[in-house]
Amino acid sequence: MCGIAGLFKPDGASEADEGVATALRDALTHRGSDAAGLWRDAAAGIVLAHRRLSIIDVSAAGAQPMQSPCGRYTLSYNGEIYNYLEMREELEELGAAPSWQGHSDTEVLLAGIARWGLAETLRRANGMFALALWDRETKSLTLARDRFGEKPLHVASLDGEIAFASELKALMRHPRWQGRVDRQAIAQCLRHGYIPAPRTAYEGVVKLAPGSCVTVSAGAMTPDSWRVDRYWDSFAEARSARAARFAGTGTEAVEHLDNLLRASVARQMISDVPLGAFLSGGIDSSTIAAMMQSLSATPVETFTLGFHDKATNEAEFAKSVATHLGTSHNEIYLSGDEARDLVETMPEIYDEPFADPSQLPTYLISRFARTKVTVSLSGDAADELFAGYGRYHSIARNWSGSAGARIGRALQRGYAAAQIAGLVAPAERFGLARIGSRSPASLRLRLEEKHARFATASAVEAYERKFTLLDTAHRLVPGTQRETHPDLERVAAETGWSALEQASFLDLVHYLPDDILVKVDRAAMAHSLETRIPFLDPAVVRFALSLPDEIRTLGGTRKGILKAVLDRYVPASLWDRPKRGFGIPGAAWLKGPLKPLAEEMFSAETLARVDVLDPALVRLFWDDFRAGDKRRANIVWAMFVVQLHLTRHAGR
Structure with a gap:
């Protein structure tokens, strides 16, 4: 297991660029504390860097970046290929094996790429990985990630230069890092609790999608011009x-x-x-x-x-x-x-x-x-x-049976919501501060969420809406739009899948x-x-x-x-007992020992300085939570995490 980083500058890489790549690499020392490597082709403008955590073949024969015996390929790779011994044996049987220098999976990967090409090698590989491969013949850099996304890879486009790294903290070491916050990504975090790929918290920086290869060449240096190939498609x-x-x-x-x-x-x-x-x-x-x-x-x-x-x-x-x-x-x-x-x-560990x-x-x-x-x-x-x-089974129960039954259940919920809505308008008209534990404004938002949740055409859409932290989270970030996961429509379009299958997929x-x-x-x-x-x-x-x-x-x-x-x-x-989450009592902490820090994060001064979240809505949710609205605990925790991160990283 390792950390990888590097730069691609088609106009040539100088010693100064080597120094930048070294800085990116050494920000990842925690990912690979055993050794460090650097390789540069100055004329081609490519620098590959590597931090090594030695797991298989701990000798120098497994050091990276590693070049193929033919000299065409150079690889910086993070991960493990579990079937590399079988791949090695197959290469030997085909007469395509080099004179092995050690017994690392990196060496096998390179031999496989030389024989089968990158995409076919990755299809054969059973493992987790993120890698950067330089092809001297085509003068192109290809970045790839494993099928399921176990290993991370982030890519930044910086004024005609490509920088990549296992973690965002490495890219933050680049002298041209600007750290402009992607407000839409922050809205996504408040919706889900995390930022889905390909977005990151910063403009101009993307996460590589699982199962994909991205090829960058001198004529394709911006994300919209990269060649993207799927060597494995989950659908x-x-x-x-x-x-x-x-x-x-x-x-x-x-x-x-x-x-x-x-x-x-x-x-x-x-x-x-x-x-x-x-x-x-x-x-x-x-x-x-x-x-x-x-x-x-x-x-x-x-x-x-x-x-x-x-x-x-x-x-x-x-x-x-x-x-x-x-x-x-x-x-x-x-x-x-x-x-x-x-x-x-935690902001220093997760970077966004x-x-x-x-x-x-x-x-x-x-x-x-x-x-x-x-x-x-x-x-x-x-x-x-x-x-x-349990949420899979909840959605399956709600979306089983005939379309008429589903509509009937939705209408019943809509009727109940309308009855409650009758309380909101009078409360607002007469200036009542609360209805139970909620303010009228908060209750109105909740009712809109309920209506949106059931005004949907498929089980998977209902699932995505129901199990977000807040379906209207975009309202917390002015200037953003409601945005569902990019794969939601594709899952919803699959015919013949049960509600349980759609939700779990x-x-x-x-x-x-x-x-x-x-x-x-x-x-x-x-x-x-x-x-x-x-x-x-x-x-x-x-x-x-x-x-x-x-x-x-x-x-x-x-x-x-x-x-x-x-x-x-x-x-x-x-082992047969109710499932427990591997969590923390976040709500109790926010009302207890973390309360002073939360008050600081949600203060008018901090909100104005960070200038991402809507101060009025933040205070509304925070006040409702403090007044006893337990159903706002998750979104309040997410707002707290966002503010904590932005005060530490924004503009860095």
Whole structure:
């Protein structure tokens, strides 16, 4: 696992540019603390930089940037290719293998590119990655990202120059960085809690889309002129998988998933450095830890973060699972104060507003795990693949049955909303400050959200509206428009998909890459810890996409098929309990110890200085929240995160 950065200036790269690339690279030292590399072709105007976290082939033979033996390609790469040994063997059988200098996956990638081309090599590769490839023959730079977006890559267009890096903090080191805030991106963050690709918080800077290759040449130096190729398309994969639906029994499906997951875990346990697993005691992490232990001749290192607050603590459940499996279990207990004190450091970790409160415990468990291991496997992505979130089932219930039934339910809600609306106008007319815990203005916004939520043509549109932080979030950022996810219409247009399939697939291409995977990558790599996600093995994903709803929810329960797999390794009595989030008591903190900081962030002076959010609406939501409106807690937390970030980074 590593950090990559670089520059492309077609008019030539000077020693000064090498110094800029070095500054970008060294802003990523936390991503690769073992070694640093730099390569420059001055005449071509390309500089590639690399920070290395040595995982496979820790010798100098794995150092980057790495050149192909033919001299055509130079690669700076971040990630792991889990099937690189199979690819290496195939190249040898074809007579296309070079004289190997070591046993790194980087060397195999380069040999594959020389034989098959980049796109075909990436289609063959099973792994997570972000890479920059210079082609000396075509004088072009190609940037690529893995299928699901596990590894990040940001690209900036700076006055005829391209700069790229694993994290935004590196690009902020560029002398021409301007840091102009993208107001529409901020509105998106307030809508979702994160900023979906391709946007970032800053104008002129984009996130590369998962599964894509972007090629930049001297004649194509702006984003609208880059050649973008999809070597892997999630929609095409889903259509193909559903065209070949799994038609076996539930028992056969459980057996097949067990085999696929074991194979994935086995591949992802390849490492030349110490390796372990996160273990919360829930279904997903327990499945991964159980399979790891069944494949290991020695106790696997497992890591759990516990809190003294019993309402949020799961450490006791994890310990029971670890004891049953026989892992070498490690747990650490932290107070809420210790976690809360990290809130102000999060803008430095995430570089743009990111309002998922589970970033804090993820950061802490990663820091703890790094004391013993360099690689940790996690159970992320199981909820999106196997319908684990309750919100999927909620939308499926509301959108099942005939169109008439759906319309009837929508009209009923509309009637109820109209009845409540009758309270709003009189309250405003007579100057009443509150109706219950809400101001009239806040209640009117809520009613508009309700009407918009059900005035929709498809289940996936209703899902996206219902499970945003605030459907009217754009009103908080003057000059912006309501904007849904770019893939929403594509998902809604898919015919023959159930409401459950539509909602979970939208999360697979939206929430998973832009929230969950961002959270895990930044939190772990802040401590030079590599994380791996066995559920995102392409074969596992394809199988999940092929399953009919009754198999995914085997036995009528969320993640029913996965529970049946886990039951083979761990008794249900140790893990069968209501799902808990890996979060923090953010609302309580905002009303308690974080209140002075929140008041500062929401003060007229700070709001005016940052000049992004609408002061009147911010104060309206903040006042309603303080008066007891619990339903505004998430949007208030998001506003707090946005303000905290903008006061730290804007104009930097």
